[in-house]
Amino acid sequence: MRDTNPSPSAAVTDPARPAPDPADPAEITELRRVAVHLAQTAAAHVRARRPEVFGAGEDAQDAVRAKSSPTDPVTVVDTETEQLIRRLLAELRPGEAVLGEEGGGSLGDDRQIVWVVDPIDGTVNFMYGIPAYAVSVAAMRGGRSLAGAVVDVAAARTYSAGLGAGATRTGPDGIANPLRCNEVDSLAMTLLATGFGYGAARRARQGRLIGELLPHVRDIRRIGSAALDLCMVAAGRADAHYEHGLNTWDWAAGALIAAEAGARLVLPPAGTTGKTGELVVAAAPGIATELLELFDRLGVSEAIAES
Numbered sequence: 001m002r003d004t005n006p007s008p009s010a011a012v013t014d015p016a017r018p019a020p021d022p023a024d025p026a027e028i029t030e031l032r033r034v035a036v037h038l039a040q041t042a043a044a045h046v047r048a049r050r051p052e053v054f055g056a057g058e059d060a061q062d063a064v065r066a067k068s069s070p071t072d073p074v075t076v077v078d079t080e081t082e083q084l085i086r087r088l089l090a091e092l093r094p095g096e097a098v099l100g101e102e103g104g105g106s107l108g109d110d111r112q113i114v115w116v117v118d119p120i121d122g123t124v125n126f127m128y129g130i131p132a133y134a135v136s137v138a139a140m141r142g143g144r145s146l147a148g149a150v151v152d153v154a155a156a157r158t159y160s161a162g163l164g165a166g167a168t169r170t171g172p173d174g175i176a177n178p179l180r181c182n183e184v185d186s187l188a189m190t191l192l193a194t195g196f197g198y199g200a201a202r203r204a205r206q207g208r209l210i211g212e213l214l215p216h217v218r219d220i221r222r223i224g225s226a227a228l229d230l231c232m233v234a235a236g237r238a239d240a241h242y243e244h245g246l247n248t249w250d251w252a253a254g255a256l257i258a259a260e261a262g263a264r265l266v267l268p269p270a271g272t273t274g275k276t277g278e279l280v281v282a283a284a285p286g287i288a289t290e291l292l293e294l295f296d297r298l299g300v301s302e303a304i305a306e307s
């Protein structure tokens with residue numbers, strides 16, 4: 001198992017690639033400011049559009065289409081929100097690359113800043129009106145997240161972090177509080193958040209693994225947004241999150257936020273597509289070793305590739 005972040009202040013790194021030049025603190029502050037601005041502006045758009053597209057009496061049939069499977073949706077709001085973020089980036093950071101869930105892109109080379117965007121993480125919740133969906137924006141270089149912001153749209157809460165600069169949550173009142181993982185030190189008391197992919201074969205295996213894990217932990221949560229799960233680990237509202245087959249845009253901001261709040265991370269190389277089914281983990285430091293050992297014993301550490 002690749003454990004990419006043994007110490008709380010360590011970076012979200014990809015050990016398969018050489019470390020890029022260290023970013024200077026002023027650059028990180030500016031990248032974080034831009035990530036927060038983009039995610040908050042996009043979240044305001046998502047918030048305004050939901051009642052227009054999915055409100056009572058609206059016929060939302062034309063607003064949704066299927067992606068990788070009939071249960072993997074993209075809505076018009078996902079598409080237009082990513083376009084909004086791309087337009088703003090072109091004005092604020094002209095020439096910088098973007099990797100987005102809906103519009104694609106690449107991570108570029110080790111010297112380039114790449115903006116990694118998930119316009120709505122938790123699209124199924126968004127469609128159903130379950131208040132757990134988020135906009136996620138991260139600035140990466142050389143496979144490493146330098147800054148990131150996740151906005152919980154319904155709660156109007158902004159989670160953000162800069163590499164080496166800590167993580168905060170800012171409420172709708174504008175007050176920012178530093179984030180710290182729970183001090184839990186026993187697996188039996190661990191609240192474990194997870195998620196499932198969209199393909200039936202992967203889900204079947206994920207379901208069997210949940211059954212194996214459940215007797216070892218306090219309980220399991222499946223909230224429906226990996227980005228928010230990672231922020232919940234940072235905020236002490238869950239003790240760990242794991243999932244197979246996430247894409248880089250699902251974790252690029254949230255994993256940095258969790259790491260800066262003290263979590264230990266296991267990450268695939270940035271840019272790995274969800275198809276290979278590799279594992280993402282963020283765990284509170286007091287239970288991380290025990291949890292990763294259990295994952296090894298039960299086979300959770302193995303990738304679940306799409307068949």
Ligand code: IPD
Pocket residue numbers: 101118120121122123124194195196197198223224225226227243245246250
């Ligand atoms: C999904 C959510 C979900 C996770 C899925 C992701 P999306 O993102 O993060 O919690 O279990 O694997 O694909 O599709 O809503 O952007």
